[in-house]
Amino acid sequence: MKKSPKQRLLITGASGFLGWNLCRAATAAGWSVIGAVNRNRIKLPEGAESARTDLCDWDGMKELLDFARPSAVIHAAALADPNSCAREPDASRRVNLEASVNLAGLCADAAVPLVFVSTDLVFDGRGGAPYAESAGPNPICLYGEHKMLAEYGMRERWPSVTLCRMPLMFGEPGPAAKSFVQPMLAALREGREIRLFTDEFRTPVSGRDAAAGLLLALKHPGLLLHLGGRERLSRFEMGRLLAQTSGLPETLLVKSRQADVAMPAARPPDVSLDSRRAWDLGYNPAPVEAELSALLKG
Ligand SMILES: NC(=O)c1ccc[n+]([C@@H]2O[C@H](COP(=O)([O-])OP(=O)(O)OC[C@H]3O[C@@H](n4cnc5c(N)ncnc54)[C@H](OP(=O)(O)O)[C@@H]3O)[C@@H](O)[C@H]2O)c1
Structure with a gap:
């Protein structure tokens, strides 16, 4: 969408x-932001x-x-941990599904983009990866189910909503939230072993690339977009890249398999995204190694 310096993004x-x-x-892109x-x-x-x-x-x-009188809204709030959602299904429904659909209704009333x-966990990951936008969702955890139902409900309330399915994200932490790489780095620095799945695959991107993709998505009302990275990596491969980039010992990485760990939410084996639609629109996520290096340089 065309933007003047005064435009407000909620x-x-x-x-x-x-x-x-x-x-x-x-x-940085010139929006007046209300967070x-x-x-x-x-x-x-x-x-x-x-x-x-x-x-x-x-x-x-x-x-x-x-209060915000936004020119556009990006709805990133969620209960984003699948295990917490499995333990607290009512809270997941309220935040991830009902609040999202209500917000779409308010945006529709005000004709606000x-x-x-959304998430790659709308897919079951049991065949069919990399998933393009044409693939049918079939979530195997409640978090993924509520996100999928939110996609449907929001589209029904506000057909112009742009739906963006995100992959696993990593990067710079904020004051109150971090990505999965910070605990991994802390463990490596303290000489603790980390067990990482060799049989769980995603297409990770950095938080800053994801943010750039979501700002780009504002220009494409009504689209469904996958904002995955260009590399399909297992959790173990991600850990190895982190160890190599940071110069910390790879020997602390212990291979593990999904079946070794019981968790409240089922985990899909491979929810890699085919994101060529977004890449063709100008979304250009950097290689994971480059983004890890940038993160470590701070
Ligand atoms: N992280 C990933 O790898 C990943 C992968 C795929 C998709 N996603 C999606 O990306 C989005 C952001 O994920 P994230 O990892 O950044 O999550 P996060 O760090 O856990 O942050 C969640 C945010 O949602 C807010 N929130 C939760 N309940 C709320 C409520 N009832 N009312 C208002 N705000 C509420 C939290 O606010 P307070 O902290 O102030 O309470 C927090 O700002 C989510 O939609 C998630 O589903 C994430």
């Missing part, structure tokens, strides 16, 4: 890992204004929209 989940990276990218936070009342990156709202509270969400941050 980002939900601004205190989260992705939201924080999005606030930084959007302010919605909930429990973590953090100071947002320079140039972003924060607003506190529980998106499960309809009145609160309406007040947020009235909306980008929804």
Whole structure:
């Protein structure tokens, strides 16, 4: 979408890992950013204004929209941990499904462009990867199911919503949220072993590339986009790249398989995304190794 310097972007989940990276990218791109936070009342990156709202509270969400008067919205807030969603199914339904559909309704009423941050976990990962946008979702965990139902419900309420399925993301942490690489780095630095799956594959991207992709998605109302990276990596391969890039000992990485670990949420083996549609539109995620190097240089 065409943007003047005064245009206002509302980002939900601004205190989260992705939201924080999005606030930084959007302010740098000239947006006037309002970042919605909930429990973590953090100071947002320079140039972003924060607003506190529980998106499960309809009145609160309406007040947020009235206050922000956004030119566009990126909805990144979620209960994003599949195991927590399995343990707290009602909370997952309220946040990941109902609040998302309600937000789409409010954006439809005000004719405000909306980008929804969905997930590669809408796929079962049991054959068919890499998944293009034409592939049928078939989630095997509640988190993926609620995200899929949110995609359907939001599209019904606001046909212009842009649906973006994200891969596994890593990168710079915010004050209240980190990506999966920070605990891995801490373990390697402290000389602790890390067990990593050799049979679970994703197409990871950095938070800053993901943010760039979501800002690009604002220009494409009504599209369904996969914003995956260009490499299909197992968790173990991701760990090896991190060890190599940081110069920390690879010997601390222990090969493991999904079946070795019991978890509340089922884990798909391979939800790699085919993201050529987005790449053709100009989405250009960097190689994982390059983004890890940039992260380590700080
Ligand atoms: N991380 C990944 O690898 C990954 C992969 C695929 C898709 N995604 C999707 O990407 C998005 C961001 O994920 P993330 O990893 O950045 O998540 P995160 O770090 O856990 O952040 C979640 C954000 O959602 C907010 N939130 C949760 N419940 C809320 C509520 N009731 N009202 C208002 N805000 C609420 C949190 O606010 P407070 O902290 O202030 O409470 C926080 O800002 C999510 O939609 C997730 O499903 C993530």
